[in-house]
Amino acid sequence: MGRLIATRAGLGLLTLLAVSVLIFVCTQILPGDVASAVLGQQATPDALRVFRAELGLDKPAYLRYFSWLFGVFHGDFGRSLTNQRDILSELGPRFANTLFLAAYAAMIAVPLAVGLGILSAIREGRLTDRIANVLTLVAISVPEVFVGYILIIIFAIDLGWFPSLATVFPGMGLGERLYVATLPALTLTMVVTAHMLRMTRNSVLSIMSTPYIEMAFLKGLSRSRVVSRHALPNAAGPIISVVALNLAYLVVGVVVVENVFVYPGVGQYMVDAVSKRDVPVVQACGLVFAAVFVCLNTFADIMAILVNPRLRRRR
Amino acid sequence: MKRNSTSGLIIDRRELMAGAAAVGLSFGLRPAFADEAPKKGGTLKLGMEGGSASDSLDPRTYADSIPISYGWQIWNGLVEIDANGDAVGELAENFEAKPGATTWIFNIRKGISFTSGKKLDAEDVIYSLNLHRGETKSGAKDLLSNIADIKKLDTHQIEFTLKSGDAGFPTVFADYHILIVPTGFTDFSKPDGTGAYALESFEPGVRVITKNKGNYWKPNRGNFDSVELRYIPDAAARTQALISGQIDAANRLDAKTVSLVMKAPTVDVVRSKGTGNRFAFVAHCDADPYTNNDIRLALKYGIDRQKIVDAVYKGFATIGNDTTVAPSMKYFAKDVPQRPYDPDKAAFHFKKAGMANATMELQVSEGAFSGATDAAVLYQEAMKKAGIDLQVKRVSGDGYWDNVWLKVPFCAVYWGGRPTCDNQLSQTFLSSANWNDTNWKRPEFDKILTAARAELDEAKRTQMYSDAQKMIVDDGGMVCFAIGDYLDGYGKKVKGTAPHPHYDMCDQRIAEKGWFA
Numbered sequence: 001m002g003r004l005i006a007t008r009a010g011l012g013l014l015t016l017l018a019v020s021v022l023i024f025v026c027t028q029i030l031p032g033d034v035a036s037a038v039l040g041q042q043a044t045p046d047a048l049r050v051f052r053a054e055l056g057l058d059k060p061a062y063l064r065y066f067s068w069l070f071g072v073f074h075g076d077f078g079r080s081l082t083n084q085r086d087i088l089s090e091l092g093p094r095f096a097n098t099l100f101l102a103a104y105a106a107m108i109a110v111p112l113a114v115g116l117g118i119l120s121a122i123r124e125g126r127l128t129d130r131i132a133n134v135l136t137l138v139a140i141s142v143p144e145v146f147v148g149y150i151l152i153i154i155f156a157i158d159l160g161w162f163p164s165l166a167t168v169f170p171g172m173g174l175g176e177r178l179y180v181a182t183l184p185a186l187t188l189t190m191v192v193t194a195h196m197l198r199m200t201r202n203s204v205l206s207i208m209s210t211p212y213i214e215m216a217f218l219k220g221l222s223r224s225r226v227v228s229r230h231a232l233p234n235a236a237g238p239i240i241s242v243v244a245l246n247l248a249y250l251v252v253g254v255v256v257v258e259n260v261f262v263y264p265g266v267g268q269y270m271v272d273a274v275s276k277r278d279v280p281v282v283q284a285c286g287l288v289f290a291a292v293f294v295c296l297n298t299f300a301d302i303m304a305i306l307v308n309p310r311l312r313r314r315r
Numbered sequence: 316m317k318r319n320s321t322s323g324l325i326i327d328r329r330e331l332m333a334g335a336a337a338v339g340l341s342f343g344l345r346p347a348f349a350d351e352a353p354k355k356g357g358t359l360k361l362g363m364e365g366g367s368a369s370d371s372l373d374p375r376t377y378a379d380s381i382p383i384s385y386g387w388q389i390w391n392g393l394v395e396i397d398a399n400g401d402a403v404g405e406l407a408e409n410f411e412a413k414p415g416a417t418t419w420i421f422n423i424r425k426g427i428s429f430t431s432g433k434k435l436d437a438e439d440v441i442y443s444l445n446l447h448r449g450e451t452k453s454g455a456k457d458l459l460s461n462i463a464d465i466k467k468l469d470t471h472q473i474e475f476t477l478k479s480g481d482a483g484f485p486t487v488f489a490d491y492h493i494l495i496v497p498t499g500f501t502d503f504s505k506p507d508g509t510g511a512y513a514l515e516s517f518e519p520g521v522r523v524i525t526k527n528k529g530n531y532w533k534p535n536r537g538n539f540d541s542v543e544l545r546y547i548p549d550a551a552a553r554t555q556a557l558i559s560g561q562i563d564a565a566n567r568l569d570a571k572t573v574s575l576v577m578k579a580p581t582v583d584v585v586r587s588k589g590t591g592n593r594f595a596f597v598a599h600c601d602a603d604p605y606t607n608n609d610i611r612l613a614l615k616y617g618i619d620r621q622k623i624v625d626a627v628y629k630g631f632a633t634i635g636n637d638t639t640v641a642p643s644m645k646y647f648a649k650d651v652p653q654r655p656y657d658p659d660k661a662a663f664h665f666k667k668a669g670m671a672n673a674t675m676e677l678q679v680s681e682g683a684f685s686g687a688t689d690a691a692v693l694y695q696e697a698m699k700k701a702g703i704d705l706q707v708k709r710v711s712g713d714g715y716w717d718n719v720w721l722k723v724p725f726c727a728v729y730w731g732g733r734p735t736c737d738n739q740l741s742q743t744f745l746s747s748a749n750w751n752d753t754n755w756k757r758p759e760f761d762k763i764l765t766a767a768r769a770e771l772d773e774a775k776r777t778q779m780y781s782d783a784q785k786m787i788v789d790d791g792g793m794v795c796f797a798i799g800d801y802l803d804g805y806g807k808k809v810k811g812t813a814p815h816p817h818y819d820m821c822d823q824r825i826a827e828k829g830w831f832a
Binding site (some may be wrong): 035038054084085259262 | 321362367368369371372373376378413450451452453454456504518519520521522545546547548551552555556558559561562677711714716717718749
């Protein structure tokens, strides 16, 4: 197990390196640079020249990449090109916010989805199953912006139970954060539940057709016991994978929800940086996201192994 | 020391303000600052669009509404624009021109302190202005390029020598970049200004908090205890926050939903008619087929302006007449008739040009301005009725200002309003202008504009600007079809709000001018 984790960690670091090169190359290919993006309509040739010289953008690309990499190995992510602010101190709180929202949404969505998925599998074909399927499909088909707006209209404007702006500030207590972030968490829940639910249901149902399950039924066990004690442990693999994937999405893919609820997470920060071609910021955010994916995938793999005794021992 | 203007011409209100007599009359002050007695206190929560996580406190980088707003909370400029659109002294107490308008004397107010305690003097002003001159990335560089020399005459008096005469020179200092900092100041992350508020917390992309310093030198201004400016780029989120009372003021309300917002009992909508962005399609006059003026006239006759205003802007815009000068501006050419939508004339000019096989492709993007694609499609429909085939190509918004505007022969653009007709025309239509997006170069036009700057006779000046605009309307390559209204929303308890001829949100000074009931 220890060797496994070590190999995965090593591979993960290589992945991060590859990601950083890819992001750097892609941002260089995009038209324009930080000078023209920040100055916008005010970008005269002179102003551009002075702006670029100030930031050392006249150096060749590979030099800039390696000096950035060197900095990262020393824990210095550098300064934003647009406003000279230290990136780590900007990114830190935002990443914490993103993780908070993702965790909040996950704590609602995962039990809901997996529980409903198992329930649907147990009562396959019956009313619960059909309703759960249809509702979640509708929820996932509607764009998350729209879901967000609907929730705001119902809960923030009409009922007034929650605020429509979910901005969290440093110094806010846990209770207040939970209160303010409820609507975005609900929006995200609606977006990710369907995938996990259906995967859980399908995974469990595919196990249900195996001989040993049939044996369990013949022994006279109830359906719920068969599913929870005998089918679920074997179905856990795909379920864990899909949960990990959706958790990664909750961290990485929620820019739109952040925008609608004005939640200060990493997504909006990265999008702003990309449109201003602020390369150090884009790199830093890219690394953070890649690291999240790598960690979650590793965790999912480890869990899958733990759950399946056949994989635990190496022969 | 202080001399009246001795040109012997008719003295109008502008001359009076410019040449304050030794008696110390300051005509500009009262109208700009006096309000009904405002109450002090409260935290103003602004929710705004027009900034991002890349914003900086350095005025040289300011390009959008949010930095402009916090800039004027923390600092002052030399001059501000009053409710009539005229330049009045802010940190400059008064100013006057010597005959010929190439030499200007500015007197700086005495007894004003920065946050750090340093007293304002001429050295501070000169240093601050030089940040935007010479080798600089500042967007205000072109505005100040007419200054040949700045000389300090006294601790509170400065003499400007211009390269060519400009009767409206003081207005350049109303620009939002040109904020007055102490001499030698370099670290903008710790701002030091003469404005009503001091920076408390700066989180670009999230919010900016400023606190009232107390003892603001302008009477009846700087009435809130603190100001919290929240970045809310999504229009729907901003509107909802305003209606539910989470913020007290919101900018850029969406024209499509503003009629619903007007019905909300907790909200007032302040509409500044025709002072907003100028929306236009610009064609390069040096690229075929737009080299032929008949083609350009066909383009201008073939657009149904009113329909675009109604459909895209829901009526919250004024029809444009193919220049960037708005009807609300001084020196707008009232005698130049508004070009109507006339498909027959468009067809006639198109045929006369004899370029029936010419392909005309208009490139648009939502990155140019919101609604550009819809406007272009309506344009295409209107041109069809004239029998002209106009192709519309939608391109990506990302990198629009790098790759499309100024490069492509026919594309969409928006222009912000400027405080003077001269500014407005110089930046877009002079042969030498960096941003002449129609590549329209006419030496006669350049001559009229330069002469008009130095012309102190009002009647002559008005005629010159009218002639200049007529040249553009008849011969230019810009199809400016609409000038947007600014739509601001305020909670009912915010007082002191009014439309302003310059910028929205009370010239982006609502934090300074407003108060709570």
